[in-house]
Amino acid sequence: MTDMAPRGVRASGSETAHGEGSEQPLDDLLVRVAHGDTAAFEAVYDQMAGPVYGVILRVVRDPGQAEEVSQEALLEAWRYATRFDPVRGSAVTWIMTIAHRRAVDRVRAAGAATARERLLAPAVPAPDEVGDSVAARMDRERVRRCLDELTDLQRESITLAYYGGQSYRQVAGALGVALGTIKSRIRDGLLRMRDCLGEA
Secondary structure (H helix, E strand, O other): OOOOHHHHHOOHHHHHOOOOOOOOOOHHHHHHHOOHHHHHHHHHHHHHHHHHHHHHHHOOOOOHHHEEEHHHHHHHHHHHHHHHHOOOHHHHHHHHHHHHHHHHHHHHHHHHHHHHHHHHHHOOOOHHHHHHHHHHHHHHHHHHHHHOOOOHHHHHHHHHHHHOOOOOHHHHHOOOOOOOHHHHHHHHHHHHHHHHHHOO
């Protein structure tokens, strides 16, 4: 994927070519992306990165995997933007469908791998429902504890973007902070959460 333009767009950290003004309609942006417009893709990325991550996280349940699948989904939107047809539905629906399908594929792949491991491993007693409930509650508490270790801006930004489904630009507007600052705080906060969850 070294020749993919979106990687350069993301790595640059620059704002869209149209500044931080009002968001352009996603349908129009995606049509421009289909013609290879990297500035349009950056604008699509800014608007959709948060919602895409949010819907994927609800399916895969793992922040690290959700981040990977989000990148895959947005790259797929870049690669196959020519398949988008505004007559058949909105750009938001089209991108979110890609994201959901990617997330389901990841869960199915993980399930298939687990099934193969079970076939090769010795039989073990199935966990009971109480044990599952306790484990799920412990996972939630770990995430909550790791969120508490972030700065206020990091925590608020991540909560709005990944649990509230808002775009980075919407988060910046809600918090009254520059878009570039929001992007860097969310990135730094996700790295800290990944380290925190790994240690836990």
